[in-house]
Amino acid sequence: MSSHIVYSNTSISSTAGQVNIGQHTDAIYFLNLDNSTNANVKLNGGPHVVVIPHSNHKMVYIKIPGDYTSFQITTTSVSLAVFAVG
Numbered sequence: 001m002s003s004h005i006v007y008s009n010t011s012i013s014s015t016a017g018q019v020n021i022g023q024h025t026d027a028i029y030f031l032n033l034d035n036s037t038n039a040n041v042k043l044n045g046g047p048h049v050v051v052i053p054h055s056n057h058k059m060v061y062i063k064i065p066g067d068y069t070s071f072q073i074t075t076t077s078v079s080l081a082v083f084a085v086g
Helices: none
Strands: 005-013 027-032 039-043 049-052 062-065 070-073 079-085
Touching (some): 027 049, 049 062
Antiparallel strands (some): 039 070
């Protein structure tokens, strides 16, 4: 079984609130675009929260395996690039 991209956004900010992906996923990938601030992301409305480390100019996506239908950036003043496969 092969996965394909079901959601993608190159810059979503903490002001977006909860983002609904619209499909189930096999994994979601986050890239923190901030060079000095870690980002907290709530998955599927909580209580699970993951910390996405600041990029420090390295630009590496962090893979979070699992079935997610929504996420919310709870750290203010950060933006993430996101894509999900399912």
